C-alpha cells in the first residue's frame with residue numbers, strides 16, 4: 380500500500396508584534412497527532428486525506444500544529460514541534476511521499492524562515508527519492524530554501540480564503556501524479572519588491588490582485604501548466620528579498636515556467652499603485668459616518684488585525700468614539716486578558732472602572748480607564764462558520780461585554796481569527812442596531828458585513844498590521860521597495876527556481 384506522511388506547522392507571523400506565539404497558542408487552536416490528524420475532514424489536511432482515501436492510500440499522520448496568527452514563534456516551541464514532526468517521520472516505516480500543510484509566512488525566533496527550515500530538515504531526513512509537496516497560503520514569503528527543498532508548492536487561490544480543502548486536494552493529487560510518473564515538477568517563482576497590505580488583495584474582481592489571479596488562471600489553462608499561483612506576500616515579516624509575484628509549477632519545462640512567472644510578475648509591478656488605499660483618522664471616519672443615516676458604519680482598524688498577527692488590543696477607535704460619539708450605539712472588540720479578568724472579578728451586572736487596551740503589545744498605544752457595566756460574561760468558546768477553519772472550535776478565553784453607555788466593548792482574553800461575526804454572535808451583540816462597528820481586519824469584513832453595512836472607512840492607526848506598510852520600520856528588507864520608494868522604475872523581477880528530481884517514467 381502506498382503510504383504518504385501528512386503533517387505541518389501552520390502559522391502566520393508578524394515581526395512587528397511584540398508578543399510571541401508559544402505552545403499554548405497551538406494547544407488552543409490545533410495540535411493534532413495520530414488518529415485525530417488522519418480523521419480530519421475539513422481544511423487543507425482534510426482535503427489531502429480525502430484524496431488519499433479515494434486512491435486507497437494510507438495517510439501516515441505526523442504532527443499538525445496550527446495557531447491564530449501572532450508574533451514570532453517562541454524558540455523552544457518551534458524546537459518542540461519540529462522535533463516531534465521529524466521524529467515521527469524518522470520512526471514511520473518507509474514512506475512514498477510527504478504532504479505538508481504550511482503557511483509560508485511562519486517565523487520562529489530560532490528559524491526566521493520557518494517553512495524553509497522545516498522543509499529542508501524533512502528533505503535531509505527522507506532524501507531525494509521521496510517527493511515533498513507543500514501547500515501554502517497565498518500570503519507566503521517563498522524563499523530559495525523552501526523552493527529548492529520542496530518538489531511542488533501550491534498556494535490557496537482565494538482571498539478571503541475559502542479554498543483550504545480544495546488546496547489540500549490539489550496537493551495530494553500532485554503526489555499522486557508524481558508517483559504515477561505523470562508529473563516531473565519544476566518550479567519558478569518571480570518576485571517584484573512590492574510589499575503592500577492585503578486591503579486590495581481580494582481575488583474576486585475588481586482589484587489588482589484579482590486581475591493577476593484571473594490572468595494566471597487563464598494562462599494555466601491555455602498553456603496546460605500544472606499550477607500558476609499569484610503570491611501577495613504577507614507584508615509584516617521583516618526579511619530580505621520580500622515581494623509579491625507569481626509561482627509556476629510546470630511539468631518538466633523550467634524555461635516555460637520561468638518566462639511565465641517573469642511576465643506575470645512584471646504585470647504585478649505595473650499594478651503596484653492600485654494596491655494602495657486611502658485612510659482616515661478615527662475621528663474623521665466617525666465624523667463622516669455620523670453624517671450618514673443609519674448604520675452600521677464600519678471603522679476598519681486594520682492596524683490591529685489578529686489575522687495578521689497583531690494583538691487585537693488597540694483602543695484607538697474606542698477612544699475616538701468616546702470622545703466624539705459617546706451616544707451612538709457601537710461595538711468594539713478588544714483583546715485584553717487583564718481587563719477580562721477584572722470584568723470576571725466584578726461579575727455580571729456590576730458597574731466598575733476598567734483599565735483597557737494596549738496591555739498585550741504595549742508599544743502601539745496607551746490604555747484608557749473607562750467606567751461601565753459588565754453586562755455579560757462568557758467562556759468565549761465558539762465555532763468558525765466557513766473559511767480556513769470551517770467547523771473548528773476556537774476560544775476567546777474568558778470574555779465579557781462591557782457597556783460604556785451605548786458603546787459595547789467585547790473584551791476577550793485571546794486573539795482569534797476574524798472570519799465572519801462568530802465572536803460577536805457568541806456574545807449576542809446586536810449588529811444591525813449598531814451605528815458603528817470597529818472591525819480589525821483588512822478583508823473578511825467585506826463579506827461578513829456585505830448585507831448590512833452602510834459604509835466602511837479604512838483607518839490609519841498605530842499597530843503592527845497597518846494599511847500603509849511604509850509606516851513600519853523594516854531593518855532586514857532590501858533598501859528599495861514599493862511603497863517605500865514611489866519613484867522606482869523598470870524594476871525587473873527576481874526569479875528563483877526549484878530542483879528537478881523526478882523524470883516521467
Ligand SMILES: [Zn+2]
Nearest residue numbers: 516517518540
Ligand atoms: Zn492569508
